[in-house]
Amino acid sequence: MMQHALSPCCSVSGAPGAALTQRCGTDWWSTHHHPGDNDSAPSDPADPSAIELTKDVVTVLFTDLEGFTRLTEALPLERTAAILGQYYDALLSVAKATGGRVDRFIGDGAMLYWSRTRHGPPHADRAVAAVGLLREALARQEPHKGDRIAAGLPVRFGVHTGEVMFGQIGAGDTSRTMVGDVVNVAFRLQQAAKALAPRPVDGGLRGYVSRETTRHLTADRPTGTFQILALPGRRHAALAQRM
Template identity: 25%
Template sequence: NYRIQDRRNDEIGGLIEAYNTMAHGMLEKDQVERVLQRFVSPSVARNMMADLDQVQLGGRDVSATVVFADIVGFTRLSENLAPDAIADMLNVYFDAITTATSFYRGTIDKYMGDCAMIVFGVPEKDDEHLFHGLCCAVMIQRLVERLNEHRHAHGQTTVEFRIGINSGDMLAGNLGSRDRMQYTVVGDAVNLASRLSNMAGGNEIIAAAPLLSNPNIASRVRATESGAMRIRGKENPVGTYRIDGVHALSETLMEQRIAQFLAKLNTEHQRVQGE
């Protein structure tokens, strides 16, 4: 009987040890995933952690939407600010962009200096990727306007963003080298979105004209034709529209989320002032 009890104790001890090892491994994996989400989108991080052996170079053809948003006159602005002031300012505005991106199921592809590249429809499928991309662009515009009011009232530097948006076929996947790769999208549709951003004015959203040819999109977006633009790399001028807004219900939901963002910002500002 003692031997049987000892054997059972050993088995129970082994199970407990195995459970603790597994739990520790799951905790470590969860911690790694949370850290990884700070550098790539949550969906990309989840896919990577789900099967680490399958993380490899490669891509697939997709239909998706890309938004580029960058700061007007950033080079001149950075010459007059200390590096830490620039970093703090960028973090505040990029936090606003991240808020808009998450609200409309987008993914921050990357931050490039003063520019954010955002994709919709990948890596997670979204049949409304174009409309969500347009809504996100408008929300970024609205957030920056309100954020500028807040910063101006507190004597802080303000900026304007110029935004370009395009949708179409592109290649999505892990691109780069075996030692260093990045999940991203590439293609002519992506390049055009970047060019349109460069052509936009301050606090302006410029979209390629074909995006508004879809009746399902045109009926939910307020836009003004802004004519054909000569785009570097394009033989013929590209028809464009300035996006002024989206339909009333979408803007109502957008304003609610913006109010939440500003309330959180005010709370943080009061906390810092009280320290």
């Protein structure tokens, strides 16, 4: 379930404030910025000349922690935050290992990406590799003692590749992000994965990789049959395969 956008420094680590502040968002960006990225620190949103938009091809990975609403209802807030932090840690380790970026955490959801500008043609390979690493990372995590409801919470994902406009969108307390159909498709593929029956081989992580992403792979492509998926809000169906 998608929640209001909060950065971990506000929602998990105990920083004051119930919502994402501009200061907290800037600190979070600086902490996790990768040297060599084709961008800079957030500019002054009041200065229109400082806003720069660039076009790029990216592979986006959307994830969602299934059953999070049930979790928040059943557990104390502190315990819920600790489990969410563990989930964030797994995603951050995967992003670091593959050279990816965490664009944002959205409650129990997250958006990661790999770009052609930064990674060259293998950007799709890195995203697919990240799925495998995330599966391994989740398997290594141990549920908090007494949190039976948290044991084995599945994670859904969707991966898609396409063009985006990247930069600081709008004015005011906005963050650097990307816009484009690729973001919507990756999110919808993650939602579509809810209908997939769990398999032992999934390791608690199930989802779809789009045909467009497989076309951008430079190494081995996932085996499997492409499915025709009708995605909410979209006129055309998507082709994707389970991974």
